[in-house]
Structures are given as C-alpha cells and as structure tokens.
Amino acid sequence: MSAKVIDGKRIAQEIKDEIRLETENLKGQGIVPGLAVVLVGGDPASAVYVGNKEKTCREMGFYSEVHRLPEETTEAELVQLVGSLNRSDSVHGILVQLPLPKHINEKLVIDAIAVHKDVDSFSPQNTGNLVIGDESLLPCTPAGIIELIKRTGMDISGKHAVVIGRSNIVGKPVAMLLLRENATVTICHSRTENMERIAAEADILVVAIGKPKAIDSRFIKPGAVVIDVGVNRLNNGKLAGDVDYDDCLDKASAITPVPGGVGPMTIAMLMKNTLKAAQLQAGV
Numbered sequence: 001m002s003a004k005v006i007d008g009k010r011i012a013q014e015i016k017d018e019i020r021l022e023t024e025n026l027k028g029q030g031i032v033p034g035l036a037v038v039l040v041g042g043d044p045a046s047a048v049y050v051g052n053k054e055k056t057c058r059e060m061g062f063y064s065e066v067h068r069l070p071e072e073t074t075e076a077e078l079v080q081l082v083g084s085l086n087r088s089d090s091v092h093g094i095l096v097q098l099p100l101p102k103h104i105n106e107k108l109v110i111d112a113i114a115v116h117k118d119v120d121s122f123s124p125q126n127t128g129n130l131v132i133g134d135e136s137l138l139p140c141t142p143a144g145i146i147e148l149i150k151r152t153g154m155d156i157s158g159k160h161a162v163v164i165g166r167s168n169i170v171g172k173p174v175a176m177l178l179l180r181e182n183a184t185v186t187i188c189h190s191r192t193e194n195m196e197r198i199a200a201e202a203d204i205l206v207v208a209i210g211k212p213k214a215i216d217s218r219f220i221k222p223g224a225v226v227i228d229v230g231v232n233r234l235n236n237g238k239l240a241g242d243v244d245y246d247d248c249l250d251k252a253s254a255i256t257p258v259p260g261g262v263g264p265m266t267i268a269m270l271m272k273n274t275l276k277a278a279q280l281q282a283g284v
C-alpha cells in the first residue's frame with residue numbers, strides 16, 4: 001500500500017485564501033497588515049526565500065518592505081534598523097532572515113525585535129509563552145506542521161510522536177506543540193543511542209536534521225505519519241528532504257514530499273502571524 005502524500009502546497013493555499021479574505025475585512029477597518037523582511041548578505045537560498053515572502057505578502061494584500069543589506073553591515077547598524085522597524089506604525093511583523101553573517105551575533109539581533117512584532121516567534125519571551133501555554137505568536141514551521149497533520153484529518157492526542165532534531169527553530173518548538181496537542185513526545189538528536197529503534201515506535205515521526213535522505217524505511221513504523229522538514233540542496237541542484245521518500249512511501253500511511261510539504265506551510269504561517277500581529281496591535 002502506498003502512503004497518502006500530504007499536499008503541503010494545497011493546504012498552504014487553503015490557509016492563504018483564508019488569510020486573504022480576513023485581510024480584506026481588516027482593510028475595511030482601515031488596517032493593512034505589514035511585514036518587514038531583513039536580508040543581510042548575498043546567500044542565494046536566502047534571497048530566494050525572501051523573494052518568496054515578498055511575493056506572498058503581495059498576494060495577501062499586505063504592505064511589505066524588504067531591506068537588502070550588504071554582507072559588511074555591522075551589528076550596530078542592523079540593531080538600529082530593527083529599532084526603527086519596531087517604531088514603524090506600518091510594520092506589524094519583523095523577520096530577520098537567518099543565518100546572519102558570522103561577524104553578527106544572531107541572538108542580539110533577534111532579541112532586539114519587539115516581542116509583539118516577532119512573527120518568527122524566535123524570541124525568549126515568545127518561546128517561553130509557547131512552553132507555558134500562554135497565548136502568543138507561534139513559530140511558523142512548527143505551527144505549520146501541526147496544521148498539516150490536523151488538516152489531513154489525523155489525530156495527535158495520545159499518539160507517540162518522535163521528533164528527530166532539537167534546534168531552537170524546529171525540533172524543540174515542534175515537540176512542545178505536539179505535547180500541547182496531547183501527544184506523548186520523544187526528542188532524538190545526534191547523541192541519541194538506538195535511534196532507529198525509537199523512531200520505529202513513532203505513530204508520528206517529525207524529522208528536522210538537515211541531512212539529505214538520512215532516514216530510510218528502517219526508521220519507520222508501518223502505518224506511521226512521516227513529516228519531513230529537511231530542505232537540502234543536492235549537488236545536482238535538486239531539493240531533497242531528510243527522509244528517503246521513495247524508500248518510506250510503501251511503509252508510512254502518510255508522508256510529506258520535499259518540495260511541496262512543510263516548506264509552503266512555513267510561509268503560510270508567517271502570513272498568519274503577520275495578520276494576527278496586526279490585529280493585536282490594532283486592538284481588533
């Protein structure tokens with residue numbers, strides 16, 4: 001039996017359609033959601049992502065501004081720009097594209113973003129709110145993963161979810177969101193012993209390690225739901241996930257492709273956060 005392919009592109013489009021409608025409504029009240037994206041340096045992958053975000057803002061009817069800064073930009077200049085965006089009334093969300101050049105302290109820059117404009121939800125305050133369960137903006141990729149699972153019609157409550165990867169931007173927050181949905185959660189990382197055995201007990205397996213095709217069918221429980229977060233550019237120019245899709249297709253009950261799985265959801269959730277930030281800041 002071949003797995004159901006989870007169509008992230010289609011589900012992201014559904015969400016964007018909902019956002020576009022809500023934005024029209026909001027504009028009727030004189031509020032235009034605004035996103036500022038900051039890109040430092042010329043990394044080609046980052047440039048593509050930023051272009052994508054700009055285009056999606058246009059589709060949503062948002063105001064957007066993109067600040068493309070040279071590689072040599074200093075930390076002080078970047079923090080100053082973030083400060084002015086914090087004060088701008090037309091900007092409700094601020095995203096500083098990562099990674100930043102090596103001479104800039106990423107944490108210092110992220111911490112400079114006003115918490116209510118932190119649409120990536122990378123700040124300590126928003127991360128803390130996530131853990132405590134307080135209302136806050138949710139990190140885009142993890143929130144997108146939960147939406148994907150839910151809109152595919154699968155239950156999370158009571159299931160064993162195994163997350164491979166413990167980064168602050170994907171692994172840890174997605175584990176927290178799965179816990180909030182009442183999954184029983186195990187987190188694996190590069191020091192985990194017997195990872196294959198642990199992964200093969202997962203009803204829901206989320207993989208975010210950044211290693212092309214590292215996870216094959218030996219790591220999959222028959223009938224598992226497999227969410228592949230990895231976006232890896234191969235030497236031949238193609239994109240590959242962290243999961244060996246072809247090898248897992250007959251064993252999983254549902255699986256996300258790369259491209260067209262989690263990636264488009266991340267952008268859709270960024271738009272959702274920008275809309276929510278605008279609503280909160282306008283007090284509607």
Ligand SMILES: NC(=O)C1=CN([C@@H]2O[C@H](COP(=O)(O)OP(=O)(O)OC[C@H]3O[C@@H](n4cnc5c(N)ncnc54)[C@H](OP(=O)(O)O)[C@@H]3O)[C@@H](O)[C@H]2O)C=CC1
Pocket residue numbers: 141164165166167168169170171188189190191208209210211214229230231232262263264266
């Ligand atoms: N689709 C999307 O929207 C997004 C996709 N990504 C993609 O997701 C992937 C992961 O990104 P990110 O979380 O930032 O990556 P990081 O490099 O920050 O973290 C990788 C994590 O994976 C763990 N790890 C690495 N190798 C192994 C292994 N062989 N077995 C078990 N654990 C391992 C590391 O463990 P340790 O902590 O011990 O070092 C670490 O916790 C990348 O391909 C990235 O491009 C990222 C963000 C958004």
Ligand SMILES: Nc1nc(=O)c2c([nH]1)NC[C@@H]1CN(c3ccc(C(=O)N[C@@H](CCC(=O)O)C(=O)O)cc3)C=[N+]21
Pocket residue numbers: 048049095096097098099120140231239258259260261262263264266267
């Ligand atoms: N401050 C910050 N916030 C981020 O959210 C952030 C970041 N920095 N730095 C880089 C990572 C990576 N990331 C992706 C978003 C969308 C796709 C995406 O749309 N992928 C498409 C394919 C795109 C392509 O063809 O290259 C897909 O998977 O179908 C991928 C990766 C967000 N990130």
Ligand SMILES: [Mg+2]
Pocket residue numbers: 167
């Ligand atoms: Mg990283």
